Amino acid sequence: MTLLAVERIKLFSTRSPYWCSALALVLGVGLTAIIAASTDNGQLSLGVTQFGSSQLALSVVLVMAALAVTTEYRFSTIRATFLAVPNRTSALVAKTVVVAFIAAVLGEIIAFGSVGMAKLLSPASDLAINSGAEWRHVAGVGLLYGIGAILAIAVGILVRQTAGAVAILLVWNMLLEGLIGIIPKAGVKIQAWLPFQNANHFLMLNGPEAAGAEQAGMGIDFKLSQWGSLGYFAGIAVALLVVALIVAKRRDA
Known part of the structure; x- marks a missing residue:
């Protein structure tokens, strides 16, 4: 607990x-506000409300974790x-737990x-969260951010330089995994096993049970269920x- 408290203090001292x-x-909630303000009252869907949180806000959280x-x-x-x-693993794991928790709450x-x-x-829009898929689509954002923070911290430890890690x-x-999809024939097959593509698959409101194994509009044939994709991303x-x-244990600080 002492290590966790120390890492929390160090984090919020910057x-x-x-x-x-x-x-x-601003990116997550603000973008939703812009979309809601420009959409006719009653025409807004629950899926659209998370448009900014799935990639833009996530990218900022990844940067925060790396920093x-x-x-x-x-x-x-x-x-x-x-x-x-002296136990470097304990110190770095404590930092990871603190940052991942903060990212999940955020x-x-x-x-x-x-x-x-x-x-x-848009008060007339049906934005009720009723089904399990709808709860996963909204509440799952915290899980995704927490896991993403773990990945970002790992990259930060390996690279050590802010510019490189960011x-x-x-x-x-934001770019690489999407560009892989343009590779003829093999691109979408590779994308089905890329981490951030699986993270987005987990958050999709209409998963395989609703739209078939091949996601409508994405063309990616995911082999895992949506919760399986989250587990894969976490793994x-x-x-x-x-x-x-x-690596951190074997090299100089």
């Missing part, structure tokens, strides 16, 4: 968590941390805040973190 959280809220590690390497405070806690605030904003601006995460999430994040912890 400005990046505050700025990133504010930006994520939690790379800023320590940049200012060499990580050396003091490892001197105080995800829930953005998701339900977006629904609340949509209801406020560039990798943004290109990976990749944890595996990458394990590799990062091994």
Whole structure:
């Protein structure tokens, strides 16, 4: 518990968590507000309310998580941390738990805040959360952000430089996996096993049970169920973190 408290204090002693959280809220809830204001009252759907949270706000959260590690390497405070806690794995796992928890809470605030904003601006729209798929679509955002933070921290530990880690995460999430889909024939098959594509698959409101194995409009034939896709995404994040912890133990701080 002491390590968790220390990591929480260290995290909130910098400005990046505050700025990133504010930006994520603006992108997630703000984009929903713009869409709701420009849509005829009564025509807004629940799926549209999470438009900003699935990629834009997630990208900001990934950056926030990476910064939690790379800023320590940049200012060499990580050396003091490892001197105080010789077990590097414990220190880095504590940091991961704190950042992932904060990311998950922020995800829930953005998701339900977006629904609340949509209801406020479009009161005649049917935005009730009734089915399991609808709850997964909204409440699942927090799970996705928490797992994404774990992956981002792993990248930060491996790269150690802010610019490099942020560039990798943004290109990976927002560009690379989408571009792979343009590869003739094999592209969509590869996409079915990419981590962020599976993360988006988990959040989709109309999954295989409603639209068949091949997602309407995406052309990706996912082999896993939506919860299976979340487990796959989590598995990749944890595996990458394990590799990062091994590397961190073997090299100089």
